[in-house]
Amino acid sequence: MTATTGNAPLLETETEIDAPPETVWALITDPRALGGLSDQVLRTHVVGTEPVGLGTRTVNINRRGPLVWPTRAKVVRFEPTTDYAFRIKDNATIWSFALAPTATGGTHVTHRREAPTGTTKVSKMLQAKVLGGIEEFDHEMVLGMGVTLQRLKALLETS
Template sequence: MSDVNPLIEDHIEIAASPERVWSIVSDPRVMGGLSPQVVRTLIKGEDPIGLGTRTVNINRRGFLVWPTRGKVIRFEPNHEYAYRIKDNKAIWAFVLEPTATGTRLTHRREASDGLTDVSIRLQDKVLGGTAPFEAELLDGIGTTLRRVKELAERQ
């Protein structure tokens, strides 16, 4: 099996307050569709969103469509929002840092404990291999960051 990169990340400077950026990245219903892979995110249970909130994400790549299940594991208002994907053990996080002109937003996929064998096999057999898929994820992280920036700076 292919080696999994333990950390894939990128960041962007946004001319908006951390509170404004937080209002976007901490609501999975808003984030669904900002990612090139996550088409929609549904919340299981009641509002408000916080630590322990569970989601179902509908992902798409070309003709492939698949669901993943997430759980919010870090929720620090205006600073960090992170959720673990139950299906592959990956953690997806947004980290906000105030700057003189707004917010530095970092988006990352953490896999320090690796991914599930099923996930790695699917990447190798269906998604073109782990390294090309991770390159696609990094590109998607950049796209997501640019879309969050556009949305945050629009208002």
């Protein structure tokens, strides 16, 4: 799903997981585990002390085909068992997970990429010139977000 915010589309995907919000929360707020579920983020390193909370900073190693690049992030929303979001300093996007309990004891998970102020000029240029175009890259991001949620669901439902 896409909608436009701040000159960049809101990207969103969702799923239901047969695990309580507390269990889902524990995994999505572990940056090292979350990085391993993404098809683009290879690794995430926490900068400073743990546990992760509001203000935690990370360095992420991303890959798309032969391209590898780092990004820096900061946790900007941290509402236990309901809302976890981090802002990517390098492109001004906010990635988030919203959790809501289901009637069956599971969790409805919504994964978003927001750009309330748009993305940076450098990011737009890289998407347009190196990453296949802005629309193509955004479409790829939505597919990747779906992969992340599928892997999260598989991991938690087989545990």
